Amino acid sequence: MSTTYDQLVEIVTKLHDAPQDRIGPDVTFAQLDVDSLTMVEISMRIERDLGVPIDDNELQEDLTLGATTELIDSKLAQ
């Protein structure tokens, strides 16, 4: 998996208490029980640490970690 994915996992696990064995590219934020405010914190942290602006409506609870990685990578490529 890409560095972006690893960085995303690091951000998510720092802000949200999720068991390591449940984390994976096909898992959605909703499946990890990430609440809406934590979603905002995650997008703010992505902005700060990866330098990619993310709107609150772009990062939805039904997005998988893999799809989020693709979203970040596509923005990084712009």
Added chain:
Amino acid sequence: MSSTPDRPFGTPMPPPPSPSGRAAVLCGLGSWLPPRVVTNEELSRRLDTSDAWIRTRTGISRRHIAEPGQATSDLAVEAGRRALRSAGTDDVDAVVVATTTPDRSCPATAPLVASRLGLRGAAAFDISAVCTGFVYGLASAASLITAGVATRVLLIGADTYSTIVDPHDRTNAIIFGDGAGAVVLRGGRADEPGAVGHFDLGSDGTGEELIMVAAGGSRQRSTPGEADPQDRYFAMRGKEVFRHAVTRMTASAQATLTMADCKVEDIDRLVPHQANLRILRSVAEDLGLPPERLVTNVESVGNTGAASIPLALADAATRHTVQPGERMLLTAFGGGLTWGSCLLTWPALSRIDTPHNTGGTQAS
């Protein structure tokens, strides 16, 4: 005031010209909470929520609520009386009340508070800057002193959000509580304990709709037809407010540090507006401040609007978690949008009463 429309958000200002050394000095502190306590368990019985849900999202476990018929001035008078007692004086020539929930839309609440405290003839006016009200109030009160308009000022932050929050609104009813906190300021020197200064204040009215009570003002009253009953209640767009609160408070706090030519390591205590524990932790982390330097009491009182900073100060002072001489950074964000920060060197205060009505029903 350092924030101007021309200044890109977050850009530090150059330090102001060297001040004359004259400053407003905090010499009294008091607070008051209405006795009735509403716990998360009680809210869970009438709203679709739970103690765990509320704690995880907000860090709040209980809040105090005004009794039926109780107004903001009732809370403000109690806090004001305690602050005057702590300052050892009843000789103040101005009373400033920061509030979003005045007793009436006209006149201001401060003149009534001044009269009830026996401060006959004192200048008295309200400050309306929502949750930033106390920091805006400090800047105004300090300016009255340094400009020579007043010698001593009683500044009270008081709010009864229970009067504007829909009791059936589970997103806001869990967050807000009622309360009042007050300080007395006198003239003094910038280098003595108690001195306040290095204010950074700002606003962005394009965010007006993020935090508002839509009805009841001139816009709605001049509009033909009846207002939607729901528009009479407080409304907040949570996710956007969360984001703004963290970024605005962090940038404003940094602007104050730059203005004072000091570093975050020089700060002993960060006292942010007590909005939500997660916002406070994010601000501390973004500033690079160790979490143990964060002053918070949101767990036991919720978000009390303009009262939150003086209530947090009084709570820390009565628990002796702050020591005279410590450097404090105050920062706030609220509806408007508004934000502001300043520095305060903690003074030695002779007496601070507990913010409870004795015989009340507060949880221990």
